[in-house]
Amino acid sequence: MKNENLVPKVRFKGFSDPWEQRKLGNYVIIKSGDAPSEFVDGDEPYLKVDDLNNSTVFQNSTKHTVKGNAEKMIQSGSIVFSKRGAAILTNKVRILEKKMFMDTNMMALTPVETDLYFLYFLISEENLSKIADTSTIPQINNKHIIPYTIYLPCLMEQQRLGKVLILLSNLIAANEDKLEQLKTLKKLMMQKIFSQEWRFKGFTDPWEQRKLKWFLRVSKLKNIDGIFDKNSVLSVSGEFGVVNQIAFQGRSFAGKSILNYGILDHNDVVYTKSPLKSNPYGIIKTNLGKAGVVSTLYAVYAPLKTVYSPILGYYFNLDTRVNNYLRPLVNKGAKNDMKVRDEAVLEGKVCIPDSIETQKRICNLFSLIDNLIAANEDKLNQLKELKKYLMQNMFV
Known part of the structure; x- marks a missing residue:
């Protein structure tokens, strides 16, 4: 939601100037990818739309490799997303962490005189699918990006915002990983205990x-x-x-x-x-x-x-x-x-097990894991709510 005064509701101390209205095309270098026919077999990473499903904020891997003209590689520190097809609507935006070739169905924006992380969150929040041409197949082209209106604070405020939000995003990702590890641990323990492969010390009678x-x-x-x-x-x-x-x-x-x-x-x-x-x-x-x-x-x-x-x-x-x-x-x-x-x-x-004591010991163990999972889910939800609040209130 745009603030008529171009001033966000929540700001870092020391910043009070209104944000300035600018055209996105003046602050990015726009590149599109190349079709497979432009390449030969090789071992250089080749980013495709489906690779975005295996990452969150940062994109550092791909399942595809090729060999081509090195000048066509997309530089690390670029913001990449789908530019054609239904995948546009999923709003999967990523930061490229290493140089890659890129498929023709993707677009890259390399920041110019703009903080990378700030621009990443700005583009994610803007959801560029709303400016896509949907007359036939949804697609985003240079003509959509260049004139698109954005609102920018000074570079120092951009950097502060970007740093806080990227740290928060990393914290969310770490907690998501921990939560999945706990769920995997619980599943493994249930399989091992109910198969009697793992037993409590001192309990040997067959079930x-x-x-x-x-x-x-x-x-x-x-x-x-x-x-x-x-x-x-x-x-x-x-x-x-x-x-x-x-x-x-x-x-x-x-x-x-x-x-x-x-x-x-x-x-x-x-x-x-x-x-x-x-x-x-x-x-x-x-x-x-x-x-x-x-x-x-x-x-x-x-x-x-x-x-x-x-x-x-x-x-x-x-x-x-x-x-x-x-x-x-x-x-x-x-x-x-x-x-x-x-x-x-x-x-x-x-x-x-017939033993009520053994039954309770097993349940107490799983209950402990359940409580850890629930506590981590609560923490994760709180972090996501905090990020949502900041995105809504620290941007114009």
Whole structure:
């Protein structure tokens, strides 16, 4: 949003002059890439649009190589983006970290008397797809870039802005990497522990395969007395487990009765009969949060004394495991019916330790990792919100 006075809402101390309106073409050298026919086989990097999917801010690698005229290489410190096709709409803008040849579907802007990082964030925020020619195939050409209006502060303020935002972007990227590492660690540990490849010291007894009904029974409790209101309606997410439907999905239950909904208590296990793409036979989760109610699309199971039920939620956390468990139990009576009857869900076999102590130790370990993941997700969201705020308030 443009400030009529050309002064951003938030500024570094010591800067008060209004930003100046300029033409983008006066502050960049514009280059487009070259078609593959201009090159021969070689080992020099050749940047294509699909390479932008494997980076965030900085572009330092490509899957493609060629050999060509060195004068046609795009210099490091250039800002690159797609100039033709639907990829324009994704607004993937990158800073080239090393010299590369470039495909004809891409454009590079090399800053002139302008801070690289400032210009990068300015172009990312402007989203140049809005100036693309869309009469046939979307494309951006020199005629769009040269006259495009931008707003610039003095070079020193540009440098301050660019430095802060690039540091923040690097911090976000580092936290994203850490979050992915934690999720990968959790997945690895779940595979190793439930395969019994990894065991706690002092525990050597083999786990027994038992039918799920050894650990659970079908719960028939309904919300007939209206103990739970519509703010307590729960749903099941493949990624996030049991969630509050209003808070998670913004669903409204105005005018709809929930008296026939099943009660899902804390530590109850729930099976959703609504198949998803990654879970064609449904999802099995343990309710680790507050008690609530679920619609008739769900089946609820109460734990017996033989199980610390959170372990079943972790056991069925992997899509492949829950699909392999439910597939043989699918109702074959109706054409294309992928659902499993409530009682039939309990007929499959699982392999978990009989010892409640071992079950709890496993769950405590995974809970610790879950808490680390949640804490890093919160931190990452805060950093992204901070960056969003700065982008909205430190630019004209």
